[in-house]
Amino acid sequence: MRIREIIExxxxxxxxxxxxxxxxxxxxxxxxxxxxxxFKVGPVELTEGAGLLHGIVDLFEEGAALGKGVLEVTGRDVAAFCDDLIKDSKTYADIHQASINQEVNKAVKKATDKTK
Known part of the structure; x- marks a missing residue:
């Protein structure tokens, strides 16, 4: 990443x-x-460009402009609202799970090949 990109x-x-x-x-x-x-759940898109957090601020600004309370915008179950926003997003947990599965599959294949 270049200095100008960091500053921007x-x-x-x-x-x-x-x-x-x-x-x-x-x-x-x-x-x-x-x-x-x-940040705890770790959707990958969170760190990419404008993305999710900027969209939430847009939504919140609209809600506030309409005089709505925040829970009228999100609903009472804020965690469920968050989960719904990222339901189709890849998370860091998904990446780690795939990595672990890949490593286990390699190890099992290697062990199986040795026993043949």
Missing amino acids: GKKEWRTHVARVKALPQDYQIVYKEMQKYF
Whole structure:
């Protein structure tokens, strides 16, 4: 990654954070909890470009502009809302599971080949 890309990425992130801070307090709280959840669950797209977090801020800005409370936007089960957003996304857990399965299959094949 080039220096210019890093600088642009930081500027973009600062702008994103400023948008979050401009949201009503209840939206900020839910956004931060969702962000923590996504960092734990690990959807791969989270770190790529504008993506998921920017889309959530867009949605929250619309909800706030309409005078809705954050739970009117997400529903009471925020974790289920998050899961629904990433249901078709590849996660780091998926990548690790595939890697483990591949390594186990190699080891089993190698062991099987030795016994023949």
